[in-house]
Amino acid sequence: MSPTLTIRPAAPTDDDAIWRILEPTFRAGETYPIPREVSRADALAYWRTPGNWVFVAEDGGAIVGTYYLRANTRGGGDHVANCGYMVAPDAMGRGVARAMCAHSLTEAKARGFAAMQFNFVIASNERAVRLWQSMGFEIVGRLPAAFRHPRLGPVDAFVMVRTL
């Protein structure tokens, strides 16, 4: 991880930088169940869904990653958090996702969450699966052929959980 990486809450003025990160990932359509043709407004509304806390990771003045943290469900299930993370393509392999995940675990615990759940980790995204496993997440469910990968066709998705 870069020693100059900092993670802070997103400001409204970060929308352009967030969209520059979301756009290539959503357009590729390989890791999120979001339409590849999603508009900027729709994508930002999804990332900033009411109830989401949104953060950005900055390195040397550039925003290189973003994540959201939210309660996965309401009522009797609102002690379980959920997050989505995204790293700028040109910042991959520098530990940004790991740093954001570690940050999110701390933030979630500070907000009183008891566990964190990822609902839809696409099995072909092996790098992410391994990273989450190395961060203490376990696969608790496998959703058969739940995702149509643009190159690989139908692939499974995992539900992953860890306690905080």
Next chain:
Amino acid sequence: MSPTLTIRPAAPTDDDAIWRILEPTFRAGETYPIPREVSRADALAYWRTPGNWVFVAEDGGAIVGTYYLRANTRGGGDHVANCGYMVAPDAMGRGVARAMCAHSLTEAKARGFAAMQFNFVIASNERAVRLWQSMGFEIVGRLPAAFRHPRLGPVDAFVMVRTL
């Protein structure tokens, strides 16, 4: 199942009848991850979330059940449907849930869905778990202590899937 049970799309004028079904179940807080103190407006907005198709089951002129059908995710995951079902307390045990589930499987298939997933079947709701299993759903995930049951404390929730 009652021979006079019919299932039809919900009309806006069905909101009062739908709320009479939702209210006692949400207030009990034992089967849905929704705040027990949820307001009528909030509950109906949840049930009628944009993108949900909402149906009601009628028997002898009375609405005895309701369900929604939707895509569980978007983009590359939008071939998997999701439903939520609810039966009026005084109509339990008459096959209304089973009839609505059968109806929803047909409706989902007609809309082009390839599978149906339930994201959060609370393990203590054994009647529902058995019913969904008898309708062809398999438990594909177990979410440990994902739900705080008002009487039982922390209970697991299941992810259940079947193909269409």
